[in-house]
Each structure stands twice: as structure tokens, then as C-alpha cells.
Amino acid sequence: MTDLITAAQMRGIELAAITSGVVTGLELMERAGRGVVAAIFEEWPEFAQSGGRAVVLCGPGNNGGDGFVIARLLREWGWEVEVCLWGDPARLPPDAKANYERWCTFGAVHPLGEPVFEAAELVVDALFGTGLTRKLEGLEKTALALKGKSAAGFPKVVAVDVPSGLSADSGRYVGETDVDACISADLTVSFHRAKTGHYLADGPAACGRLVIEDIGLDAFCVPEEAVCLAGPNVERLQKRGDAHKFSHGHAFVLCGGVGHGGAARLAARGALRIGAGLVTLGCPPAAILENACQLNAVMLARVADGAGLTEILEDSRINALCVGPGLGSRAETRGLVRAVLLARRASVVDADGLSAFATAPADLFEVLHEACVLTPHAGEFARLFPDIAEHLSAGCTKVDAVREAAARAGSVVLLKGADTVIATPEGRACINAAAYECAAPWLATAGAGDVLAGFITGLLARGFAPYEAAQTAAWLHVDCARTFGAGLISEDLPEVLPSVLRRLHG
Numbered sequence: 001m002t003d004l005i006t007a008a009q010m011r012g013i014e015l016a017a018i019t020s021g022v023v024t025g026l027e028l029m030e031r032a033g034r035g036v037v038a039a040i041f042e043e044w045p046e047f048a049q050s051g052g053r054a055v056v057l058c059g060p061g062n063n064g065g066d067g068f069v070i071a072r073l074l075r076e077w078g079w080e081v082e083v084c085l086w087g088d089p090a091r092l093p094p095d096a097k098a099n100y101e102r103w104c105t106f107g108a109v110h111p112l113g114e115p116v117f118e119a120a121e122l123v124v125d126a127l128f129g130t131g132l133t134r135k136l137e138g139l140e141k142t143a144l145a146l147k148g149k150s151a152a153g154f155p156k157v158v159a160v161d162v163p164s165g166l167s168a169d170s171g172r173y174v175g176e177t178d179v180d181a182c183i184s185a186d187l188t189v190s191f192h193r194a195k196t197g198h199y200l201a202d203g204p205a206a207c208g209r210l211v212i213e214d215i216g217l218d219a220f221c222v223p224e225e226a227v228c229l230a231g232p233n234v235e236r237l238q239k240r241g242d243a244h245k246f247s248h249g250h251a252f253v254l255c256g257g258v259g260h261g262g263a264a265r266l267a268a269r270g271a272l273r274i275g276a277g278l279v280t281l282g283c284p285p286a287a288i289l290e291n292a293c294q295l296n297a298v299m300l301a302r303v304a305d306g307a308g309l310t311e312i313l314e315d316s317r318i319n320a321l322c323v324g325p326g327l328g329s330r331a332e333t334r335g336l337v338r339a340v341l342l343a344r345r346a347s348v349v350d351a352d353g354l355s356a357f358a359t360a361p362a363d364l365f366e367v368l369h370e371a372c373v374l375t376p377h378a379g380e381f382a383r384l385f386p387d388i389a390e391h392l393s394a395g396c397t398k399v400d401a402v403r404e405a406a407a408r409a410g411s412v413v414l415l416k417g418a419d420t421v422i423a424t425p426e427g428r429a430c431i432n433a434a435a436y437e438c439a440a441p442w443l444a445t446a447g448a449g450d451v452l453a454g455f456i457t458g459l460l461a462r463g464f465a466p467y468e469a470a471q472t473a474a475w476l477h478v479d480c481a482r483t484f485g486a487g488l489i490s491e492d493l494p495e496v497l498p499s500v501l502r503r504l505h506g
């Protein structure tokens, strides 16, 4: 599992390393600079063959310090290097100042104005890293100039640690800084561990490609509350050879009325494909014919109302429930959701099942329990947790927002997006990032969320714990989309799952 850390956690690790005496701040800065130059040459091997012209933009903190190291090392590789500084050299922190002075023995340092980038093959953004605390102003001209590349795609822009203007924690532009005032990089090189902001919100688009360089801090532990990148539990996904269908659980998906069954059918198909032993779709009597015409392996049950549902759920073999996809905003929706949750089975509450409680979220929280997974998209999230959604708009990280929501709901919450975040009430959290080499833009298609709800339900039926089910399902969902590629529609997701599982199981 890849750990992701925050800027504060990185500072804690750095401090622990320096106070332990095994390394100095100056040595860490040297390793960071060396790591950036190595990553540049790895990304563009031609840059290591023949020197070119580089501009290094240094800021007023230690990110700028890394920049002075990079300038010196590029010069040693035969590059012609121009260095610009934002701020007063006298106020640089000690390690950055030492590297500034060292650079001054080789070349000039210009104030950051309007550098001429046309002739540069490489621009290094060492203006602000993890220490950016407020809205960035005054970088507009520089940032805009960097966006106008030559026909050959030069200059290549390399961000040190994080593109300047972006929060290393939230992946958003700090203090609502204008996007045009921020650096967009071709390559971002960070140190020790990726930061949450590299994967959240605008992070991936601003970073370009992301490389993490080892700077020798592995002996200093990642804090326990670190977030990780979601991954599948591959071993748990295998089916035992001696098991029968009831060993893999019975999932029950509640369906909407006539003409509104597509979403629930997608969820049911997803639950079956991911390995639930049996899947039943429960629909109003009037919709039986419609569903019977569409389903084969998925079974059908009549559910006239909440009482009928409670009766069906007396079958204790039904061990995972999915409520919400296509359920509609009928008056009885709340009652049906409550009936599902009062059955105290592992449950996924999605879509209309969430929106039904927009005017009374507490009525939902009251019946939720620890075996539930809520799967809102941003709109549904804002309806249930309006105050937390406001914090999110004000700059709180998506991880913190989802942790807070999960604690309030007393259930696992999965907040969708290209940067899906999953958290437990106790504060465990992961990001399922459809970004960088795992980007899955074709997943933005109607019904994709219904299939995800079905995948989670199917894994719950198979006995996965809620957090593990949500994490594995979200990862498989993105992998299905990537495996299918262009032209994906939601019906394809369950159908491509077998090939994804085959690949996983080698």
C-alpha cells in the first residue's frame, strides 16, 4: 500500500531525522536537489546527453534552497543556468542561504521579474513547496509565460515538491489563487512520500507526471494516521475451490418503479460479476414484467412496500443490501431505506437513498450502522453534510472532509470523483486515484456509480469488511474502465471485470 502524507507529517519526519543526528537539513536539501536532477534526466534522457539552457526560479524558503542545489548540479552537467529569486536573500532560512551563497560563487541571481523563457529548454519551479500558506500573488506573468510553450514543447517545466500555488495537502490552489497565477508542470518531483495534494482535486493536472525520490528517510516512520492509495485485496478476491453459492453470500438490490429499473439492474449485475453467490432484485409488483424481461441469473422478488421488504429480509441468508440506485424521490423512499438499515445487514446506501434524506440527514444517521457504506457523489454529499461541503469549498482537504462525514454517519463513506476518498468512522482513509497512469476519464458516464454500488454490495455479500469492500471495489471499478478504455458505457463495467480479475490472479 502506498502511503501518502501531509506537509505537516513530512515536516515531522524531517525534524525527527535531523534531531536524531543521522542527517543534517543541508544534506537533505542536497539529496533533494540531486533527486530532482536525476528525475529530470530519467524523464528526458536527451537532457543528460547535451547541456542546454535552464532557468531556475527560487522562492524565499527551503523549496528555493532545493532550487539553488539544482542550479549548481545542472551547471556541473554543462547546462547554462539562469537563477531568479523571489524575495530577499538576507531572509532565506539557513540551509537555503548556504546554497544561495554557494551558487553566488558561480553565477548571478536575478530578481524574479519577467524572465525570457523562449530560449530555455528547462524551467525549474522551486518557488514554493510545502510551506505555501496563503494566496499566491504576483506570479501571474511568470506562470502565464510558462504556459506558452514553443512548437517543440519547450520549455519543459519541472516543479520541485509541488507546483507553486498548489496546496500539498488539498491539491487545490491555496486561498483561491487564480489558476493562471500558478505553475503547471510537466514533471513534479517530490521527496520521501507523495503528498495527499498530489492525488486530490487539481493536483494531478498541475503536477503533470509525478516522481517520488528517496532522500534516505525510510527509518523515520510514516505516522499511523497516514492516508494510503487504495488497492485491491487480491487474495481475498479468490474463490475457494470447495465452496458453494451460499458460501459467497446473497446480495439483495432494491429497485425503483416501472421504467426506472436500469440503475438497480446495473448494480445487481455488478454484484453478481464480482462474485456474490446469489443476487436478488426486489421491485414493485408493477415492475416485475419489465425486470423479468431483462434478467436471467439475477433473481426477482416482489417488494410492494416497507413491510414487504422487512418480510423478505427475514431470510437471514440475504447478507448484503443495496438501496438507492434508481429508487426515485417517492415519499416511501425514506421508509424503504430505513427498513433496509433496520435489518442490520451489511448495506450500501447510494444515490436516491441518500438524497431522500436531504431535508433530514439525522433521520438517516440514526439508523446507519458500522456495516454500512455510503457512496455519495459531490452533490449527494453536500445534501447530507452541507456544513462539511462548505469546509471543503473553503479549502479543507477531501480526506479530512470524508473522515468527518464518516465519523458523523458512523459508517464508511466513499465520496466519488477522479479522486475518490474512502474513510471509516475511526479515521482510516484512502484515496482511489484515477490519475496519472491510472486516469480513467471514460468512467464519467451515466450509471458508472450504480455499478460501483453493486461491486461493493457483492463484496459485502462475500464477507469483505465495509472499508475493504469499498476500497477493493473502487480500485476494480477504475481498472475495469481503464481496461475497456475509450467508448466505455456503464454496462461494459461488469462485463470487463472477469478479464481484470484474471489478470490480477495471474
Ligand SMILES: NC(=O)C1=CN([C@@H]2O[C@H](COP(=O)(O)OP(=O)(O)OC[C@H]3O[C@@H](n4cnc5c(N)ncnc54)[C@H](O)[C@@H]3O)[C@@H](O)[C@H]2O)[C@@H](O)CC1
Residues within 6 Å of the ligand: 010, 011, 013, 014, 028, 029, 032, 059, 060, 061, 062, 063, 064, 065, 066, 093, 127, 128, 129, 130, 131, 132, 133, 134, 135, 136, 137, 160, 161, 162, 191, 215
Ligand atoms: N521537509 C523536508 O524533509 C524537506 C524539505 N525540502 C524542501 O523544503 C520545502 C519546504 O520548505 P519551507 O517550509 O521553507 O517552505 P517553502 O519553501 O515552500 O515556502 C516557505 C516560504 O514562503 C513564504 N510564503 C508562503 N506563502 C507565501 C505566499 N503566498 N506569498 C509569498 N510568500 C509566501 C513563507 O513565509 C516562507 O518564507 C519543501 O517543499 C521541499 O522543497 C527539501 O529540502 C528536502 C527535505
Ligand SMILES: Nc1ncnc2c1ncn2[C@@H]1O[C@H](COP(=O)(O)OP(=O)(O)O)[C@@H](O)[C@H]1O
Residues within 6 Å of the ligand: 351, 377, 416, 417, 418, 420, 434, 439, 440, 441, 442, 443, 444, 445, 446, 447, 448, 449, 450, 451, 452, 477
Ligand atoms: N473523470 C473521472 N475519472 C475517473 N472516475 C470518474 C470520473 N468521473 C466520474 N468518475 C467515477 O464514475 C462514477 C460516477 O458515479 P455517479 O456520479 O454516481 O454517476 P451515476 O449516478 O450516473 O452512476 C464514480 O465512481 C466516480 O468516481
Ligand SMILES: [K+]
Residues within 6 Å of the ligand: 063, 125, 126, 127, 128, 129, 159, 160, 161, 162, 163, 164
Ligand atoms: K515548487
